[in-house]
Amino acid sequence: MSAEILSFETGRPAAEGEPALVVDVAGYEGPLDLLLALARTQKVDLAKISILALADQYLQFIEAARQIRLELAADYLVMAAWLAFLKSRLLLPEPPAAEGPSAEEMATALANRLRRLEAIREAANRLMNRPQFQRDIFPRGNPEAIAEIRHPKYTATLYDLLTAYAVQRQSRVLASVHLARRTVWSLAEARASLERLIGMADTEDWGCLDEYLLRYVPDPSQRATVLASSFAAALELVREGAMELNQKEAFAPLYFRKRPAPAEGPAPMPDL
């Protein structure tokens, strides 16, 4: 036992007693890494390594760490427990027809895991030693821009086209209708004019509505609105009994007069 400890601690002054350097666990990337580091001290091919010796070294390392109350990650303790189990299996005679892998197989599996980790580390090393892009080898420092010649391809849908056409055409037409509306004769205006007309006509003679109205319509385009409003106002005045309207036939000129007193008979129509 003590001989093994000494061989494990080679290079360190044995007089110190405290295996401080050995338990520098922070430098290891987990229990496998620690095992690999310990195995290297055996200076033999991993295939020929003594797993029993390795297990002993590991357990001593853990024990030393515990003596100086170093907190160890659970991984390390799990590995220690497993190695202690493996060690006891390796030392005891193999029970006949045991279930599961034999102790030898378990030892080989561990050796293989160590070999595999060592192999991938070696590969990682070689990978990182390859000439690396932008560190060792470089691309063109001043690449030349490839000029782009753009060919526009225009899109438009039939809907866009038709909407554009319709909107343009009717916006102008509807806009002019809107302008005319501003000069429209309101019903109130028409009624006021008609009442004045009736008041002015002190006789009960028939007058031609169209002729009178023309005086109020300086712009021929307003004729329709004046006529329509006046007609509506006239109908209202007839209903109220203020005036009478007469028309020979459809679209013929309209005649009006102040409604005579009820005693008198209807005046004769003017001869047309």
Next chain:
Amino acid sequence: MPSLAEKRMDDAEDAVTGPEGRPEELRLLEALLFASAEPLDTATLAKRMPDGVDVKAALARLQTEYASRGVNLVRIANKWTFRTAGDLAWLMTRESTETRRLSRAAIEVLAIIAYHQPVTRAEIEEIRGVVTSKGTLDVLLETGWIRPRGRRKTPGRPLTFGTTESFLSQFSLEALGDLPGLEELKGTGMLDTRLPTGFTVPTPSDDPALREDEDPLEPADLELTLAPHVEPEGGPAGGDNEDES
């Protein structure tokens, strides 16, 4: 693994050094000039070279070596850099198509041309109530959907415009007569049903035969359809007051 050509070159050249029969400084210069983001002057290059290298002579040789290649070593303002050979500039372009939507003004002018063809620019403006910008007609000519088709027999002999076959295919129309008329436009709600009775929509026709009031185009006019940037016709008013901002 040098090529056969290089091997023969090696045999022919006895004076050169280096494993491949080429002075090592040429490799160094190649690498430095290639990787540098900027042209390098002789002094800067010399500082990076091993002692005793005649940098100027090496650069001259490198320039000669690359003279016939697709990439040349050129000196610009006393600095050296690799550049694509001048005669290969065409190779450095990439053609791409990009889809663009027509502007509203262009669509509007196109619609007027489609329905009212043959139509002059002045007539388009009369219908739209706005001056048509030169750019709008340019874009439409570029689309290939309109073409100048003749000249109106009126003072100034303005160009008349009409639509093309590619206009039909763009809008999936079998014939121009398939464009909806007044009643159909009203039916789809695009036209207001309260429009005054005098309102008409023409029956469009793209018959290539010239109308009675049209003269054929002159030889110079035909170039318009090839050259997209064109002043098709002097507008009735100055072109300053345009319909696009």
Next chain:
Amino acid sequence: MPSLAEKRMDDAEDAVTGPEGRPEELRLLEALLFASAEPLDTATLAKRMPDGVDVKAALARLQTEYASRGVNLVRIANKWTFRTAGDLAWLMTRESTETRRLSRAAIEVLAIIAYHQPVTRAEIEEIRGVVTSKGTLDVLLETGWIRPRGRRKTPGRPLTFGTTESFLSQFSLEALGDLPGLEELKGTGMLDTRLPTGFTVPTPSDDPALREDEDPLEPADLELTLAPHVEPEGGPAGGDNEDES
């Protein structure tokens, strides 16, 4: 004005064409590859070449021509690019920008992913005998050298990792088969995760096609490649006990 050496080379080579005794397509390829900031694949190059040019043969010849120069033509993941020669790293130190220094753990994980891909986090941990910290995978994802490529069809459906094209580019590997020591590792059975009883010797592959035991990534997984900070998979033990201090 070709150099003496080139003139002699011209004389020696009778079969070649072009004014300088060198096929024109070599000039075109040179120009394109020198100018491009990114490696170009054969199809892209072929599109820019005149019809009837054997692009592959021309590239092979160009590669040979440049093999001994300070700038080499290299193929990475089937794309071609010019790069400075690897042996001139000493000369180029000044161009070198800040290089990423990976931790020992990250280098180890990267190597395991490269040689064992597609590989899950649990399998990486099985090989290393230690829990992989989230930070380690984050750093590697951030380099863009690894990517989650699918999900293993096992309980928990863990993510599988593989390397990317930029991994190949970083380490100047034409393909994954050029990984250093790959043949030895395969020969000794070191790439078999089911040691020691397995008989098959797997070959790492970055073929984006999923293996039989891989499922495609889900939409949410794809964000991983954009967002480097990721928890790819719950480790077999609690993730608190990490391998980096």
